[in-house]
Amino acid sequence: MPSLSIILRAVFVVSLPALAPPAVADLAWPEGRPLPAFPAPAEKLDALVVQDLLPDEQITFSALQGQVNRTKPRLILLDERAGEGRDTWLNTPGSGVDQFTLHPSDSRYDIIAKYGKELSGVVIYDPSRSEHYRNLACTVAGLEKALPVTREVLAKILPRGWDPKVVSDLTELPFKSATDIYEHLRKEYWPRCTKRLIVSARPFTRGGDLHHTRDMAAACGAAVVWLDPRDKAERKLLASFFKDMPAGDAVALGWYATERSGITTASEFGIGTIPSDFYNGSTVFAGGPREIQVPAVPKMPPLEDKIYVAMFISDGDNIQYVQHAMRDIWERSESVRGRVALNWTISPGLVDIGPGLLNYYYDSATSNDCFVSGPSGMGYLIPYNTLEEEGAPVGPTMTAADRINGYTRLTGRYTDRAGLRVVTIWDHATPEQRAGYERNCPQLYGLTVQNFKDVPSVSASVENDRLRFEKLRIPYAGSYDHIHGDLERAIRRWNGKEPLFLAYQMDVWHEMKPGRIVELHDNLQREFPDQIEFVRADHYFNLRNQAESLPYNLCLDPETKVRASSGDAARAIDGTPATHWKCTDGGEAWLGFDFGSPRTLRRYVVRHSESDGLRGVALQTSDDGTRWKTVDVQRKPTPPVTQASFNPQRARYARLVLKTADGMPGSLADAEIYGSR
Known part of the structure; x- marks a missing residue:
């Protein structure tokens, strides 16, 4: 039977829009940075294992993580199933974390009581009426410096010594559909949310995203939504959120129902997305070291009559990949890394949301490991879609000049902070978009454009006699035979009297991992001695300009x-x-x-x-x-x-x-x- 205090709250609490000031007031958030600057983590963190939490407990504790960490990162949720290992990043020098105390499952509510005095109360919701109330509750709680809770979770909190005020009760709201719930969010709470950040998170018990980057939303006062862009009404509503966000000072975190429908919806408004629906501890790792240890760049090889090949490894824009799968691939390939030049895509947004992660790769890189920005700069953006999918028509997405300039300016700032000199673009770029990159990213050496389905309109160009856009020979190559066959044909057709430049992108999820790329290089060297050289991306673009008498x-x-x-x-x-x-x-x-x-x-x-x-x-x-x-x-x-x-x-x-x-x-x-x- 529920306690008397719960019953009284259920009777007397009236659901009203929040009146407290946004939580973001506690954060250092300079202009031009879509992600805030968190303080350095405490010497010792409290830690809980996500797998010990029920679905709605994950909602509550991820919000607690954000509220606590806003002033000083002190709490982290750890994933027992993380591919790199549960504690690997916490034990990595330079992560910003010194020690942590792992609390057993039966003491998890004591953690809420410990930090209860820093919270204004709770926001009550009922996911049985619609799972989208989880996102509404997360949004309201972030604005109110409160915790989103179900009545069942609240019943577990009260005996542990924290008797919170109910600042909002959402259980009496009449809405049931996703569009109605997020229309209500937009009308009542969106005006108070930060417009620099939005989180797109699945609120479903099965296959949902119930804790990743929700801590960032709670800390920042960001809206949390989940709208399917394949549905016209939901796409229109999602677009209305993006329309209010300032291109050049905003990003989205999370993911979408489908990749292209979601990314193209945000792209229209110059909003890049940082894929992060499996990224852990964002408000802890965001408090890592502020100095980025950009690796030194070796001298490029002398220009000769050779075939110069740049091999790009995909998916580094995805910060959950950087946190999990890439760490495993990176360490497993330690014995072959350095033998040939490999170009690793990575997210420039890590300078804010995971500087310690970025520094780990930079510090352990060889001189043949070159880092480049994932598509298409600061956050995944498709400026021109070449693959038609449901909810994602073919054609240019980002067309307004102010949005082109905003996104490319933001890309320029973040690639410069991250020390990245090359950007990969998915898929294509219009002349206006190319001019925007050239104008607003003066530090870039070059960019690649995709060649999906060999679309004739996707072409190479040089902007203002300076910035080269290189058409990939093969985008997202998944097999050794595919890329080997293409290289072999190119070599046999080459006249040998001038340099030839070829760029490829590897699909890291399939066959073409670092060891296989090294094997490809070694086999080509045996087949065509002294005719081919794999090079770093920064060298590739400088050599190519040199060959064509460009600066x-x-x-x-x-x-x-x-x-x-x-x-x-x-x-x-x-x-x-x-x-x-x-x-x-x-x-x-x-x-x-x-x-x-x-x-x-x-x-x-x-x-x-x-x-x-x-x-x-x-x-x-x-x-x-x-x-x-x-x-x-x-x-x-x-x-x-x-x-x-x-x-x-x-x-x-x-x-x-x-x-x-x-x-x-x-x-x-x-x-x-x-x-x-």
């Missing part, structure tokens, strides 16, 4: 030599902002480049922070390394990146002259000079 990063060229007025000059052109060239001479310092022979110079880039003390930068050129001509001056460098283009200058030598604060020694993270032969 490329001369600091990657093996002929380029660097020296400086003081300090270790090589640290300035190692391709990573994680290391800094520090000049010991104050006032003015210089960084000099010898390209080996004259080049046509067009642009330079300097990466630096406020603490580097840079107060001015100028580029000078010279024919002999003695007499110098100033071709550009930046008197107010703007961290994190100062860059400038100038009228083409033919010169063998260049130097960056740096003015530092108050004549003190300064530093910079990285420098790049762009030119052509």
Whole structure:
């Protein structure tokens, strides 16, 4: 029999829209970041195993995780079935977690009592009337700093010493259909929800997503919805949420009823989706280290009359894959990684939602492991759909100029923060979209476009004589024979008198895992000695521009030599902002480049922070390394990146002259000079 307090609540609580301020007020959430900055985790976390929780307990405890972790990550739900192992990430150096206490199942409600004073109360819902009430309750509870609970869960809470206020009772609402429930959410609660983030989560007992990233929604005051875009009415309602979100400052977390119907619905509004319906502990791992340890970039090979091949490994945009399956694939392939160049797609959003995960891969990478952004930048977005599926017609999705600019600007910021220089696009890009990437992602070397079903309109291009869009020979190649046959035909048709460039993407879920790619390389080398070379994606695009006399990063060229007025000059052109060239001479310092022979110079880039003390930068050129001509001056460098283009200058030598604060020694993270032969 239910307790008297439960009965009284059921009688007297009136369901009204929430009045408390949004929970997001407690978070550091800078403009231009669709995910907030969480504090570093506590020295010791409380931990519960998800498999010990009933379905509606998962709803409650995931919300508790978000509410508790908003001010200081202290609670995590662990997945006993995680492919990489339940505790693997917590025990990984650099994850941000030092220790944790795993609580037994029978003490789980004591955890609620422990943190009850930080909560405003509970939001009651009844999933027997519709499972979509779970999402409505999660949304309301996130706004109210409360817990979503069923009456059965509340009955288990009360004996443990926390007697919460019922801030909203949703059990008397008359709605039963998904559209009616989310129409109610949109009318009554969406105005108070953050518009920078939305979570799409299955609320079903069977096959549902009852805890992944719901903690992020609770912490941020984000709406949680589940609408099927294959249904016209539900697609229209889902689109109405995306329409209110600012392209360039918003993402979706979770997943959809089908991939293309959901992704294309969000894409119309310039909203990328970070696939995360199996991502654990988002509000814990988001509090990981803020410094991203971008790997150094080796010099590219000299350009020769060879076939240069770039092999891209799929699905890194999917952060649950990065957390689970990729960790297993990465470690199992340790004995072969490094033998040939492999290009791993990864999500730039990890700089916010899992920096420790990103750093793990970066720290353990070989010089032949190159990381590139998954499709199509900051969140999975299909700017132009080439595969017709139910709810996803063929054609361009993102067409409005403000949305193109918003999404590509966001992509530019996040790929720069993550140190990613190449983006894979699914599927295609219109001329306006390509121009948007070129305009708003100045740090990118290139992008690939898919070639599903060999659609003739999907083509390669070069934007503004700078940014190359490369058409993949085969997208999502699933078998060795398929890709080997295509490469063999290309090699036999090649004239051998000029470089040839071929790009492929591997379907990581099937046969073409790293070991098989290495086997493919070794077999081709035996069949066609000295004719083929697998290369990093950043090298691929620079080599290709070099071959076509377009500007490329001369600091990657093996002929380029660097020296400086003081300090270790090589640290300035190692391709990573994680290391800094520090000049010991104050006032003015210089960084000099010898390209080996004259080049046509067009642009330079300097990466630096406020603490580097840079107060001015100028580029000078010279024919002999003695007499110098100033071709550009930046008197107010703007961290994190100062860059400038100038009228083409033919010169063998260049130097960056740096003015530092108050004549003190300064530093910079990285420098790049762009030119052509």
